[in-house]
Amino acid sequence: MKVVCIAGYSGAGKTRLIERLIPALHARGQRVSVVKHAHHRFDIDHAGKDSFRHREAGAFEVVVASDQRLALMREFEKTVELTVHQMIAELSPVADWVLVEGFRDCDLQKIEVWRHLSEKPARYMDDDFIVAVATDSPEALPQATQRPVLNLNSADEVADWLQASGDRFDYRPEIYQ
Numbered sequence: 820m821k822v823v824c825i826a827g828y829s830g831a832g833k834t835r836l837i838e839r840l841i842p843a844l845h846a847r848g849q850r851v852s853v854v855k856h857a858h859h860r861f862d863i864d865h866a867g868k869d870s871f872r873h874r875e876a877g878a879f880e881v882v883v884a885s886d887q888r889l890a891l892m893r894e895f896e897k898t899v900e901l902t903v904h905q906m907i908a909e910l911s912p913v914a915d916w917v918l919v920e921g922f923r924d925c926d927l928q929k930i931e932v933w934r935h936l937s938e939k940p941a942r943y944m945d946d947d948f949i950v951a952v953a954t955d956s957p958e959a960l961p962q963a964t965q966r967p968v969l970n971l972n973s974a975d976e977v978a979d980w981l982q983a984s985g986d987r988f989d990y991r992p993e994i995y996q
């Protein structure tokens with residue numbers, strides 16, 4: 820499995836890039852999983868559904884499955900901040916690529932998503948884990964870089980670069996234990 824973090828500040832276009840990268844990689848015969856960090860309390864379940872009622876009754880985990888999908892919901896008794904590596908460990912190992920969003924300070928190799936108009940600072944100068952920059956305004960980068968500069972508006976270009984650079988993204992969980 821290959822893992823790459825799509826990093827950047829809120830509003831930079833990370834989610835949009837990922838939602839375009841998934842079909843671009845899929846078109847190249849790749850199976851893609853996503854790890855997304857949510858900063859807010861979220862729920863994928865709905866009041867009145869059996870699984871919601873089971874959770875409300877105190878179930879630690881509820882697995883809901885059909886012939887087309889599976890969902891696992893786990894309730895933490897106290898606040899738990901999972902690491903990106905713990906979240907990756909929850910995934911099926913059959914994915915070719917795992918795209919990680921929302922862990923800009925993690926120790927994974929990253930593509931920084933940067934937009935000049937966002938007025939947020941670029942991070943590639945200070946983060947050795949950033950291996951490429953995806954931007955819509957390469958001429959406005961605050962500092963020249965030897966890292967590849969990719970067209971943020973071309974998921975195919977980013978997917979091609981990922982495929983060509985694939986070995987560098989091989990995930991070895993033993994490194995992070």
